Amino acid sequence: MLTVSGLTTEFRTRVSGVRAIEDISFDVPQGVAVGLVGETGSGKSVTIRSILGLLPATGKVIGGSAEFDGVDLIRANRSQLRSIRGRRIGFVAQNPFGSLNPILSIEKQFANVIRAHRTMSKADVRAVALERLESVQVRGPERVLRGYAHELSGGMAQRVVIALAMLHDPPLVIADEPTTALDVTVQRQILDLIDGQISAGNRSLLLVTHDLGVVAQYCQRVVVMKSGSVVETGAVADVFGDPRHPYTKQLLAAVPPAPWSRAAKEVTGA
Numbered sequence: 480m481l482t483v484s485g486l487t488t489e490f491r492t493r494v495s496g497v498r499a500i501e502d503i504s505f506d507v508p509q510g511v512a513v514g515l516v517g518e519t520g521s522g523k524s525v526t527i528r529s530i531l532g533l534l535p536a537t538g539k540v541i542g543g544s545a546e547f548d549g550v551d552l553i554r555a556n557r558s559q560l561r562s563i564r565g566r567r568i569g570f571v572a573q574n575p576f577g578s579l580n581p582i583l584s585i586e587k588q589f590a591n592v593i594r595a596h597r598t599m600s601k602a603d604v605r606a607v608a609l610e611r612l613e614s615v616q617v618r619g620p621e622r623v624l625r626g627y628a629h630e631l632s633g634g635m636a637q638r639v640v641i642a643l644a645m646l647h648d649p650p651l652v653i654a655d656e657p658t659t660a661l662d663v664t665v666q667r668q669i670l671d672l673i674d675g676q677i678s679a680g681n682r683s684l685l686l687v688t689h690d691l692g693v694v695a696q697y698c699q700r701v702v703v704m705k706s707g708s709v710v711e712t713g714a715v716a717d718v719f720g721d722p723r724h725p726y727t728k729q730l731l732a733a734v735p736p737a738p739w740s741r742a743a744k745e746v747t748g749a
C-alpha cells in the first residue's frame with residue numbers, strides 16, 4: 480500500500496542543511512495498522528510530513544521515495560498530491576483545532592472537503608455530513624454542523640476531524656499522535672474510534688505515537704525510530720516479545736507492564 484524507501488530529509492539553516500531523518504524505510508501493507516514509535520525528536524513527524532508533502536518551507540526531502548498507488552509521493556506535483564491527500568490518504572493531526580478552520584462553520588468545512596473531489600448539492604452535502612458525524616458518534620450533529628470549531632470540546636473536534644479525514648473513504652489513514660492534545664479520559668475513545676473506522680473499511684493505518692501500549696493494542700506492525708533512523712521494524716508480537724535493538728529494549732523496559740492485548744493474542748492464538 481505504502482512503501483517508504485531511503486527517505487532522507489534536511490532542514491536548511493543559515494549555514495548548512497541539518498539532517499532530521501536519514502534512510503528511513505518501511506512498508507504499510509493493505510489492511511494493516513503500523514505504529515511509528517520513538518522518543519521525542521526521533522523524526523516521526525518529519526517522516527510523515529515528508530511523505531505527505533507537508534514539510535515547512537525550510538524542510539526538504541533530499542533522497543528516497545514513498546510509493547503509494549503507483550505514485551512516488553516525493554516526486555508528485557502539487558495537484559497530484561492534493562488529489563491523493565484527502566481522497567486516497569486521510570490525515571489526522573495532533574491538534575484538532577489546528578486542522579479545523581476557525582472561521583468556517585463545520586458544515587462549510589464538510590462542503591469544502593467533499594467538493595474538493597466531487598460535485599454535490601448543498602442538501603446532499605448536509606445529508607452526508609450528518610451521516611458521517613453520526614458514524615463518529617458526535618452528539619447533536621445538526622447543532623455541530625451549524626457551529627464552529629471553538630464551540631467543540633477537544634474530543635468532539637477530533638471526532639469531526641476524523642469524519643472529515645474519512646469522507647472519501649481513503650484506503651490509508653495517517654494519524655500523527657491523534658490523542659496527545661486531548662483529555663486523558665477521551666484518548667482511548669478516539670483511538671477506539673480510529674481503530675473501528677480502520678477495521679470496518681479494511682483500511683491501512685500509519686499511527687505515530689510515543690506510547691508503546693497504544694501500539695500493542697491497536698497495531699499489528701511497528702517501526703521504531705531513534706535519532707532520525709529506523710532501528711527496528713517487524714510484527715508487534717515479535718518486536719515487543721523479543722526486541723533486538725538495545726533502544727527498543729530500553730523503550731519497552733520504561734513501560735509499566737501492560738496487557739499487550741493484540742500482540743499477545745497473535746502469539747498465543749487466543
Ligand SMILES: Nc1ncnc2c1ncn2[C@@H]1O[C@H](COP(=O)(O)OP(=O)(O)OP(=O)(O)O)[C@@H](O)[C@H]1O
Nearest residue numbers: 490499517518519520521522523524525526535689
Ligand atoms: N521546522 C523545523 N526546523 C528545523 N528542524 C526541525 C523542524 N522540525 C523538526 N525538526 C528537527 O527534526 C528532528 C525530528 O523532529 P520530529 O518533530 O520529527 O520528531 P518527533 O519524533 O515527531 O518528536 P515528537 O514526538 O516530539 O513530535 C528534530 O531534531 C527536530 O529538531
